[in-house]
Amino acid sequence: MSDRALLGEEINKETESLYKKEKKLGEGTYAVVYLGQHVKTGRTVAIKKIKLGNMRSGLDMSAVREVKALRELQHPNVIELIDVFSHKTNLNLIVIKDKSLVALAHCHRSWILHRDLKPNNFLIASDGQLKLADFGLARDFGDISRNMTSQTVTRWYRAPELLFGAKNYTGAIDIWAMGCIFAELLLRAPYLPGDSDMGQLTTIFSALGTPTEAEWPGMTKLPDYCRPLNALFSAATQDVLDLMGQMLAFDPAKRITAEGALRHAYFTNSPRPTRPAKLPKPARTIAEDSEPRKRPLDDAFDNAEAPIAKRPVDLRISSPA
Amino acid sequence: MSDKRELFEQSSQFRHWRYTPSSLSALRAANNQQGIARVRQSLLAESSLDGNSARTAEAENNMLTPADELGLINYYLQKIRDYATVYKFNSTVKATAITFMKRFYLHNVVFDYPPKGIMLACLYLATKVENSFVKIDDFTKPLARTKVTNSDVLDYEFVVTQSLQFDLAVHHPYRPAYGFFLDMQTYVEDITVLQKTYELAQKYIDQAVFTDLVFYYQPAQIALGAIKLAAVETRCDVDQYLTSQFDARALESLYPILDNVQEEIRKYQPVSMKEAQVIDRKLILCRNPEKNPSSSLYKSKNPEVPYVSDSDSD
Known part of the structure; x- marks a missing residue:
């Protein structure tokens, strides 16, 4: 007890002294990511420095949300926040480098909505494990008396209830995004790339058909062209189409949950998923680049990680015999 | 559980x-x-x-x-x-x-x-x-x-x-208190009395958050203590609910906690x-x-x- 600092400011200084920054990996609009080291153990870390100096209202909401969510979530498939410290007016998050649905089920079980699921926010660690990251839009949910914004989630992954302006929603919005990512993995191209908020709805309806009143009670029936799933995904098995269909159900109440999706036959029927360590990895890593490149934050999070979007990995490639 | x-x-x-x-x-x-x-x-x-x-x-x-x-x-x-x-x-x-x-x-x-x-x-x-x-x-x-x-x-x-x-x-006791209130409706006959108990319990929770109870106990324990305290005043029988939810051994460790919570809330004095x-x-x-x-x-x-x-x- 006596050798441990008691004061908040001293604890912060102690934390800061544990790490040293080595080189810049990338820069985004509100943060810079550095490659760093835990001084004593030599463990490689990523340091995400959030610039707050010119925020008029102090600590900004996305920093508050990210720190709040990550301090609570401890799971092998959620990016690990080891430490946080502030220096002058910067906030520094020390992170390490799922199975996506496992990570999402864990978030929902902890009553946290991610609200920005897209391929760029899934990182692959050096051991092949998938890590869910970027909790800047995350918030807790479940309080029906409080409204939430419908202006969330990157457009291509935004659920129809959000596009219709719903202020009360659930984990179903994260599942919709996961359904889009699932389809993107098979197509190797974004599944529902709308060009505007209204165009997004049109894109969804032309791909999945216009929802009927029976499918989604409360929605008025509109006549429109309907293309069934299996015409586009000609090589997909029935399990794939069934799970994707359930993840992309129009009525959020009927959409499968993360826990439910994990129990789907797709994950148990043959072919079995490849073990993380056997998954193909990009040949060149960011750390090997001599020049730090200016890229979006999510793309430059760790020396040994690459975003799925850049190199789509089909999670079901069977392992080499 | x-x-x-x-x-x-x-x-x-x-x-x-x-x-x-x-x-x-x-x-x-x-x-x-x-x-x-x-x-x-x-x-x-x-x-x-x-x-x-x-x-x-x-x-x-x-x-x-x-x-x-x-x-x-x-x-x-x-x-x-x-x-x-x-x-x-x-x-x-x-x-x-x-x-x-x-x-x-x-x-x-x-x-x-x-x-x-x-x-x-x-x-x-x-x-x-x-x-x-x-x-x-x-x-x-x-x-x-x-x-x-x-x-x-x-x-x-x-x-x-x-x-x-x-x-x-x-995490605060408010949400668990609401959960208990919903749960207890199956066990308590008179819903108006239960409603009154819940409202009073919320006032006790308002007091509890000022005390050091927040460092000693889990939010649900504080919520239950506040409900018990309110139930004494409204003469609402919540024990039937407790015995239906917890076995004898669990109750044995729970009751002293609930007693402490009630005691601390009762003792609370504003400055x-x-x-x-x-x-x-x-x-x-x-x-x-x-x-x-x-x-x-x-x-x-x-x-x-x-x-x-x-x-x-x-």
Whole structure:
């Protein structure tokens, strides 16, 4: 007890002294990511420095949300926040480098909505494990008396209830995004790339058909062209189409949950998923680049990680015999 | 049930902010001692700077005890509630702000940071954490009469978040109390009595968040204690519900906890303005000049104020 600092400011200084920054990996609009080291153990870390100096209202909401969510979530498939410290007016998050649905089920079980699921926010660690990251839009949910914004989630992954302006929603919005990512993995191209908020709805309806009143009670029936799933995904098995269909159900109440999706036959029927360590990895890593490149934050999070979007990995490639 | 318990055990509240009554008072006493030592040191440094040594003697006669510190903190916790009511913030924002301030003073002392300033920083941070964000100008507007500026609030934001060790999520008894209320409807015959019990229990929870119960017990335990306490008054039978939910062994460990919760809520006494004023007068004389922007020591060490918030245009 006596050798441990008691004061908040001293604890912060102690934390800061544990790490040293080595080189810049990338820069985004509100943060810079550095490659760093835990001084004593030599463990490689990523340091995400959030610039707050010119925020008029102090600590900004996305920093508050990210720190709040990550301090609570401890799971092998959620990016690990080891430490946080502030220096002058910067906030520094020390992170390490799922199975996506496992990570999402864990978030929902902890009553946290991610609200920005897209391929760029899934990182692959050096051991092949998938890590869910970027909790800047995350918030807790479940309080029906409080409204939430419908202006969330990157457009291509935004659920129809959000596009219709719903202020009360659930984990179903994260599942919709996961359904889009699932389809993107098979197509190797974004599944529902709308060009505007209204165009997004049109894109969804032309791909999945216009929802009927029976499918989604409360929605008025509109006549429109309907293309069934299996015409586009000609090589997909029935399990794939069934799970994707359930993840992309129009009525959020009927959409499968993360826990439910994990129990789907797709994950148990043959072919079995490849073990993380056997998954193909990009040949060149960011750390090997001599020049730090200016890229979006999510793309430059760790020396040994690459975003799925850049190199789509089909999670079901069977392992080499 | 076991699943839910595991979840709470993962929370930062469970992992970092649990104390026993004795560990809590030992921590506060140690903080107080170190705080006094720092005040002595800074006063010495200041008197060598400006030759005024009378302050040291004055401070020695007015050093705050751990009980004094707690009294002043508790008074300003009540102020948080009053302010939050003016702003119409909900009970979660209030309770989070109160818990933030209680946690802040486990890693700080009143000598360094008088609660009057910390109170607003805690409340403002709580609005962000609980999804009730207001712009800083709107937050300080109602305080214009008291000459509170934006930087009076924001300057403390970093020391507050550092002292909270960036654990921003706080769980309160309100939600579990609502869950118990819904659950109990199957077991309690008279719903109007149950409704009354629930409403009264919420008032008891409002009191409980001021106490150290938040460091001793889980939110659901505090909620159940508050319901039990309310049920005595409304003559509502909740024991049938408890025996249907827990086996004899679980009840054996639960009942003493619920008794303690009820006892602490019953014992809760707000601090009067008069009491607070007495402590406040002592604090003026024993405040640590190193952290006091109007002292000559502070000015010699911090030639200019670093915060830029007020001058920039967003």
